[in-house]
Amino acid sequence: MNEFDAAFFRRWLAAARAAVDREADHLTELDSAIGDADHGANLKRGFAAVTEVLDKEPPATPGAVLTTAGRQLISTVGGASGPLYGTLLRHTGKALGEAASVTRQDLATALAAGVAAVGQLGGAQVGDKTMLDALVPAAEALGDSFAAARDAAEAGALATVPLRARKGRASYLGERSVGHQDPGATSSALLIAALAEVAAG
Known part of the structure; x- marks a missing residue:
């Protein structure tokens, strides 16, 4: 069973930053259809701040990497995405505890705890056309x-297209939210894709 240390988690967040940088315009485009048109810019700023703080003083454990990243996102990102992503990473990090390295199974369990915290914060569930549509199946898989x-x-993000939004800004649009891919689910899929990329080496 492979073990993953703090350096692995820093590489994951660096890869996530690169993915967000690359896709920021696309995320903003999706958000301009059903949100505030700031999702890409907000996440770009947030993940840049995350990698800066992690490079300056690299935390010693996987849990500390994620809790530090989560705190940074909450303090630097406006809109809903800062608190939601911050909560995801902080609670995942807390669930990992003080271990110097963790298994994929440990991370799966911790990520499920992080995802549950996001659901509580936003009062959302799968099918509401939010980031949970990508994160819940990802944590399970x-x-x-x-x-x-x-x-x-990725499948969860695509599955948000035909859904009517029931949470967040998009829910104000009612039927007009149908036919658009949810930006939060899309950026969540980027985060998980970055994890898979780093794990593949």
């Missing part, structure tokens, strides 16, 4: 493999 988690997240 992570027990099988990193690639399965990536595929599940």
Whole structure:
């Protein structure tokens, strides 16, 4: 069973930053259809701040990497995405505890705790056309493999297109939210894809 240390988690967040940088315009485009048109810019700023703080003083454990990243996102990102992503990473990090290295199974269990915290914060569930549509299946599939988690997240994001939004800004649009891919589910799928990419080496 492979063990993953703090350096692995820093590489994951660096890869996530690169993915967000690459896709920021696309995320903003999706958000301009059903949100505030700031999702890409907000996440870009947030993940840049995350990698800066992690490079400056690298935390010693996987849990500390994620809790530090989560706190940074909450303090630097406006809109709903900062608190939601911050909660995801902080609670996942807390669930990992003080271990110097963790298994994929440990991470799957911790990620499920992080995802549950996001659901509580936003009062959302799968099918509400939010980031949970990508994150819940990803956390479940992570027990099988990193690639399965990536595929599940991508499928979950695509599955938001025909849904009517029931939470967040998009819910104000009612029927007009149908036919658009949810930006939060899309950025969540990017985060999981970055994890799979780093795990694949």
